[in-house]
Amino acid sequence: MRFTSHTTSADGITERDFVHDGVPGVLWTPGHDPAGLVLSAHGGGRHKRAPGILARAHRCAAAGLAVVALDAPGHGDRVRTAEDERFAIEIRSRMAAGQDAGALVAEYNALQASRAIPEWRSVLDALPALGDRVGFWGVSMGSALGIPLVAAEPRVRAAVFGLIGATGPLVRAAAAITVPVRFLLQCDDRLVARDAGLALFDAFAAPRKSLHANPGGHGDVPEHELAGAVTFLAG
Amino acid sequence: MRFTSHTTSADGITERDFVHDGVPGVLWTPGHDPAGLVLSAHGGGRHKRAPGILARAHRCAAAGLAVVALDAPGHGDRVRTAEDERFAIEIRSRMAAGQDAGALVAEYNALQASRAIPEWRSVLDALPALGDRVGFWGVSMGSALGIPLVAAEPRVRAAVFGLIGATGPLVRAAAAITVPVRFLLQCDDRLVARDAGLALFDAFAAPRKSLHANPGGHGDVPEHELAGAVTFLAG
Structure with missing residues (x-):
């Protein structure tokens, strides 16, 4: 893990850019020993410094947690492959035509998961000093990679997922997750049908899991849920 | 309001029994000026000192809130009318026979609401010194009376409902509620179908409303939701 910049803000939160095995990321740490580490995955088309990811990082750091965010494959500062381009163009054109892009998004998400999971595990190997209390927070595409990641990764002890519906692979991965899960669902989400979100929530094997549903669209998760x-992750 | 007993526990919480217009109730107050008042309604077949109601009162008082609980009509120390008896017998016998008692429970709940709402409003009139920050907390039958109560009562500023499904009267009352609502749903509730719970949640006009769904049956709302x-009510 090679750190390339280092800034500390007035509230004592340190932010460091890094590159790890070619993957660019950011590590935020509070002004004291962190109480845990949150793996923060962004959604489709976003990146490691998208406004929602920055806000999430600062909230977590203010609560004493370290946070690491990565650019997902084909996102942010990373190279977009011909395959990324093909999916992006096709998903956009189907959505613009008012067609259902769900199956194509699910296919792209599965590809993203297969690429991103080893990257996250390698980053976790590189940050052992940040405590054994590791949480995951990623919704939408962040859950598409996070659900199989958490299923495979015993170091993750709690996870915030949501804004995604059931697919075969996600249901199978969810059935292997027994750590506490919070699952966010937006009642007016035009990208995720409510029944599909509920079906995925049902699939988690976690004895402690809570679904939180709120009004609004895909991008409208309310402040109080954040x-x-x-x-939840700090608790 | 006539107080009939007064005890203060080691944690400074004062508990007073009272009778108000013939309705027996309990008022819990923290050891300092309360930050608000919670109207706590029990479920069907329970009473003002049922274990869940006591636990709820102590949690709220420990968070600085005063709490008032009443025996619902036909419950606890109150007279059961012939009508109460008829409903109780019929509901029990349908449930014992494995039949759906939902319509009958809804009918009894509507009767309970018509009786209990004026009682709660009168108690609220009698407790004006407890602040203008009034919340309501009642699930199951407690929501059956609470939803129309909160719809009619501008002094209530936030409400915890749940464990109940949509009926015509409840949907109409929910559509008149604009204060923040938290709605609890149990995924394995054999008394309330999930779709019926979701339909009632959908009906609230509150811009800020959250549904929290958890595994388990009607009586298994997890500790962390309490x-x-x-x-939520103290916030």
């Missing part, structure tokens, strides 16, 4: 997710 | 409800 605060609640931090409390 | 703690979360207190934070």
